Amino acid sequence: MEQPAVIIRCENINKKFKSKTVLEDISFEIMRGEFLSLLGPSGCGKTTILRMLIGIEKPSSGRILKDGTDITNMPPKDRNIGIVFQNYSLFPNMDVYHNISYALSAKKMEKDEIDSKVREIVEMVGLEEHIYKKPRQLSGGQQQRVAIARTLVLNPDVILFDEPMSALDAEIKVILREQLKAIQKKLKVTMVYVTHDQEEAFALSDRIMVLNDLRIAQLDTPQNIYHHPADPFVKRFVVDHLDLKVRSIEESIR
C-alpha cells in the first residue's frame, strides 16, 4: 500500500521557556523522503524545533503527529527518529565498528546480523578502511560519517541534523554534502537539517524553512524562495546574502 506523503505534521506549536516565547503558533508538514532544511539566524528556535521533534523538549501547546499518530508526549525512544549532533558525541574509547554496533547490541540482535548490518552501513558511508580506528584517529569529516552511520543503522524514519558541518573546513563540507545527498537518495529517508548557512541549505534541500522572529517566514523550494521571497527579511537574509556571495566570487576571479 502506498504510504501517505506527509510523515510529520506540526500543528499550532507554541514554545515558551519560562515566560519567554521562542516559537509562536507554527504549523508545518514534513513530506516523506524529503530533505528539509531549517534556516535562520542564531536563537530563532531551530534547535528547539528539532528537540521537540525528537521528544527531548515538549511544546508548550500544539501537537506533533507522525504518520497520523499524536507523538507530542511519546518518549524519544519510541518515535523512530534519529539525530546527529554538531559535536557527534561518539564514544571515544570505542572503534568505528563498535560505535556503530552499540545501539544494535542494546537491542539484543543476533551477532551475525549485527555484523552484516554494520558492514553494510560502513561501506555506504565510505569508512571501510577506518573500521577499527578510534574517533581520535579520524578527521572531523570522518567522525561525522561515523555519527551518521550510527544513526542510520537503526533504520530511523526521520533523521535530524543539528548543524553537523559547522565545525568542518569548507572543502570537506562540500564533499560531505554530496555524500549526504547520495545517502538520502539511496535510502529515501526523510532528513531535517538545521543550518544557519544559506549556501548549505540551498545546496542540500528539497525545501527550506526560513525562520525569523518566533515564526516561519517562508517554507518553500530553494527556487521559489530565491525568486519570490515572502518578506523583506527573507529577501535580505537569503536572496541578498547569496547574491553578495556570488558577486564577491565573480569579482575575485575577474
Ligand SMILES: Nc1ncnc2c1ncn2[C@@H]1O[C@H](COP(=O)(O)OP(=O)(O)OP(=O)(O)O)[C@@H](O)[C@H]1O
Ligand atoms: N532550555 C532553555 N531554557 C531557556 N531558554 C532556552 C532554552 N533552550 C533554548 N532557549 C532559548 O530559545 C531560543 C531559541 O534557541 P535555539 O537553541 O532553538 O536557537 P537556534 O536557532 O538553534 O540558535 P543557534 O543557531 O545559535 O543554534 C533562544 O533565545 C534560546 O536562548
Ligand SMILES: [Mg+2]
Ligand atoms: Mg541551535
